[in-house]
Amino acid sequence: MLKIEGLCKNYGEATVLDNLGLTAFPQQVYGLLGPNGAGKTTTINILCNLLERDRGTIEFKQQPISEKTKSIIGIAPQENLLYKSLSCEENLQFYAQLYGLSRQQQKEQVQWCLEAVQLRDRAKSVVTDLSGGMQRRLNIAVALVHKPELVVLDEPTTGLDIETRYEIWALINQLREAGMTILLTTHLLDEAEKLCQRIGILKKGKIIAEGSLDHLKETIPAAEIIIIQTSEEEQAIERGKELGYTPRHYGNNLAFWLPESKELKAIIEEFADIPIQSLTREAVNLEHIYLEMMNH
Numbered sequence: 210m211l212k213i214e215g216l217c218k219n220y221g222e223a224t225v226l227d228n229l230g231l232t233a234f235p236q237q238v239y240g241l242l243g244p245n246g247a248g249k250t251t252t253i254n255i256l257c258n259l260l261e262r263d264r265g266t267i268e269f270k271q272q273p274i275s276e277k278t279k280s281i282i283g284i285a286p287q288e289n290l291l292y293k294s295l296s297c298e299e300n301l302q303f304y305a306q307l308y309g310l311s312r313q314q315q316k317e318q319v320q321w322c323l324e325a326v327q328l329r330d331r332a333k334s335v336v337t338d339l340s341g342g343m344q345r346r347l348n349i350a351v352a353l354v355h356k357p358e359l360v361v362l363d364e365p366t367t368g369l370d371i372e373t374r375y376e377i378w379a380l381i382n383q384l385r386e387a388g389m390t391i392l393l394t395t396h397l398l399d400e401a402e403k404l405c406q407r408i409g410i411l412k413k414g415k416i417i418a419e420g421s422l423d424h425l426k427e428t429i430p431a432a433e434i435i436i437i438q439t440s441e442e443e444q445a446i447e448r449g450k451e452l453g454y455t456p457r458h459y460g461n462n463l464a465f466w467l468p469e470s471k472e473l474k475a476i477i478e479e480f481a482d483i484p485i486q487s488l489t490r491e492a493v494n495l496e497h498i499y500l501e502m503m504n505h
């Protein structure tokens with residue numbers, strides 16, 4: 210288990226981490242979500258001993274994280290840490306040496322990593338000859354070369370096409386099934402929803418909500434959400450309120466939280482005298498929860 214408590218970091222007058230606490234469990238993917246500048250990378254850098262904290266404790270398997278324990282953590286940062294003129298194998302070999310693995314372990318681990326990220330057939334290809342997705346997979350392989358128990362992935366799929374994202378998701382699930390604890394940051398809420406067993410929402414350096422998706426869903430008291438397109442928005446909001454529905458705006462869309470599910474026909478009748486162009490219904494999802502946490 211990874212446990213962070215009371216983590217604080219200031220840059221001069223600016224508070225970047227403000228008593229941050231989180232708990233991630235083995236064989237689970239923990240998704241750290243938050244807007245730009247919320248403190249995700251700062252948290253990761255402190256966790257990986259790349260940055261000093263001002264206060265707070267970090268424990269993994271009940272041992273304090275320090276320079277000495279860094280071999281149990283593997284990190285794949287946002288920017289690939291690859292040597293472009295070296296091959297996949299040579300990159301992995303370099304990092305395996307850096308971690309002080311024996312010659313035999315280096316050989317075994319390099320092959321295991323190439324297999325894990327499905328780059329065995331590209332072992333001899335130099336990085337510049339790989340696609341963006343392959344480079345990202347190799348970057349994750351670098352984080353795995355010393356067999357870490359905790360893997361930290363900073364925005365592992367940013368900028369990748371959907372099929373390559375699926376490949377990375379499959380790889381992350383494989384690592385989880387192999388028993389690793391995975392902490393990842395992402396701006397993609399559907400990614401977090403599909404991949405993470407536990408989610409922490411970070412706002413201004415604090416975790417303001419944490420738990421499984423089902424647990425986070427309880428923060429929105431709605432059985433379902435309807436999205437209405439209308440030329441008479443004010444009238445629709447008035448009507449919704451009279452009916453006990455909570456109005457919200459999601460982008461340009463007017464939405465209502467319904468305390469109980471209803472037949473579509475019944476909802477249409479409730480708004481019958483208001484010009485409605487379209488009415489759709491959605492289940493509560495992470496996007497609704499995230500927006501609620503950020504804006505209210």
Ligand SMILES: Nc1ncnc2c1ncn2[C@@H]1O[C@H](COP(=O)(O)OP(=O)(O)OP(=O)(O)O)[C@@H](O)[C@H]1O
Nearest residue numbers: 220223225243244245246247248249250251252396
């Ligand atoms: N070396 C530094 N000196 C001063 N301020 C810094 C420094 N590094 C980061 N910050 C500030 O700390 C805050 C948190 O930054 P951080 O990179 O951790 O955010 P983030 O959540 O990872 O954002 P993003 O999603 O954009 O990657 C930001 O306001 C940033 O400007």
